[in-house]
Amino acid sequence: MDFTLPDDLRMWRDAVLDFAAKELRPRVEALAEANQLNWDAIRKGAELGLMSMTVPEAYGGMELDTLGLVLALEALGWGDPGTALTIEAHNCLGIEPVVRFGTEAQKQTWLPQVVTGERLAALALTEPHTGSDLQGIRTRAVREGETWVLTGQKMWITNADAAAFIVVLARTRPERSSRSLSMFLVPRDAEGVYVGPPERKMGLWTSHSHAVTLDHVRLPADALLGEEGRGLHQTLEVLDGGRIGIAALAVGLAQAAMEEARAYAQVREAFGKPIAQFQAIQFMLADMATAIHAARLMTYQAAWLRDQGMPYTQAASMAKLFASEMAERVARDAIQIHGGYGYSREYPVERLYRDARLMTIGEGTSEIQRLIIARRLLQGELPRIGLL
Numbered sequence: 210m211d212f213t214l215p216d217d218l219r220m221w222r223d224a225v226l227d228f229a230a231k232e233l234r235p236r237v238e239a240l241a242e243a244n245q246l247n248w249d250a251i252r253k254g255a256e257l258g259l260m261s262m263t264v265p266e267a268y269g270g271m272e273l274d275t276l277g278l279v280l281a282l283e284a285l286g287w288g289d290p291g292t293a294l295t296i297e298a299h300n301c302l303g304i305e306p307v308v309r310f311g312t313e314a315q316k317q318t319w320l321p322q323v324v325t326g327e328r329l330a331a332l333a334l335t336e337p338h339t340g341s342d343l344q345g346i347r348t349r350a351v352r353e354g355e356t357w358v359l360t361g362q363k364m365w366i367t368n369a370d371a372a373a374f375i376v377v378l379a380r381t382r383p384e385r386s387s388r389s390l391s392m393f394l395v396p397r398d399a400e401g402v403y404v405g406p407p408e409r410k411m412g413l414w415t416s417h418s419h420a421v422t423l424d425h426v427r428l429p430a431d432a433l434l435g436e437e438g439r440g441l442h443q444t445l446e447v448l449d450g451g452r453i454g455i456a457a458l459a460v461g462l463a464q465a466a467m468e469e470a471r472a473y474a475q476v477r478e479a480f481g482k483p484i485a486q487f488q489a490i491q492f493m494l495a496d497m498a499t500a501i502h503a504a505r506l507m508t509y510q511a512a513w514l515r516d517q518g519m520p521y522t523q524a525a526s527m528a529k530l531f532a533s534e535m536a537e538r539v540a541r542d543a544i545q546i547h548g549g550y551g552y553s554r555e556y557p558v559e560r561l562y563r564d565a566r567l568m569t570i571g572e573g574t575s576e577i578q579r580l581i582i583a584r585r586l587l588q589g590e591l592p593r594i595g596l597l
Contacts (some may be wrong), residue, residue, distance in 0.1 A: 263321075358427055405419050533569040
């Protein structure tokens, strides 16, 4: 079994790592404190292909496979988890539904608008009273002749204010069933679309999430994305891929936290010697490295399964569950190694710990991942041995 990355993917990973080191890391603390997106990096990243990773070449994109996407998101998560989340949500949540379910006309209209780094893409699922329970969505889409009228509220929508379009999941049938929801392509600038200010969040301050109000937004019939009544199935398919992206981001974040802890342990002295020489610190670092390595392998395997066209839902949930919880533990232990300094904003580990907290919530909580894994286990689906 060969775990060596092909030359093209290795060069791609190195290019994104270099980008993250030069364009993200030097500015992350200042931009986070100012609650600002790193627009300079987003625009420069577009030139590298970061804003079009999931877009087919025919529409100006990179058309990367999932492993290529994962390598980039891991590197970006290492540089700045907030900007990484902005780019992950843009590619994996906003663009992906258009690529997978859009008509040729929809792709030609919208994809070229979101590959330049000037405008973003967003997906609107969560509502004030509905998070994990997608079938509880209250946003309505009513057909009036050749027009759809959308009314409702969405919450925690990443990239909404800067989006060219927002993919909205809405109820097209009153009953609670698997065929009651549909997806719609909603222009950000459409009349009746109101986007609130950035939410005040615990972390990830270089990524913005917003409340979105849809007040009788009138859309043409061809704003329907995919088949009417298939919105729930389409959403679950998109989230499966997005979970691999979040897992990769979490791995990169954890890598950054471990590197900070290792560097600090080698210069901080206690009892006359660097604390890295104490077994308690060495064990913490060893556990970090081992957990990161395991999460990375799980994430790469899930990406590989998806690229091979094999079932990957369970693998994606496992990778997301393990990597997100691992990242929080690693960031916590990095603070512990720093001691009191780790609790201050003087050192990056304080920010990384806050940034890590979302990973177990966004794109399906840890509890939802455990439900998915358990249900598939009980249905007889066992984790694949040897990637086969």
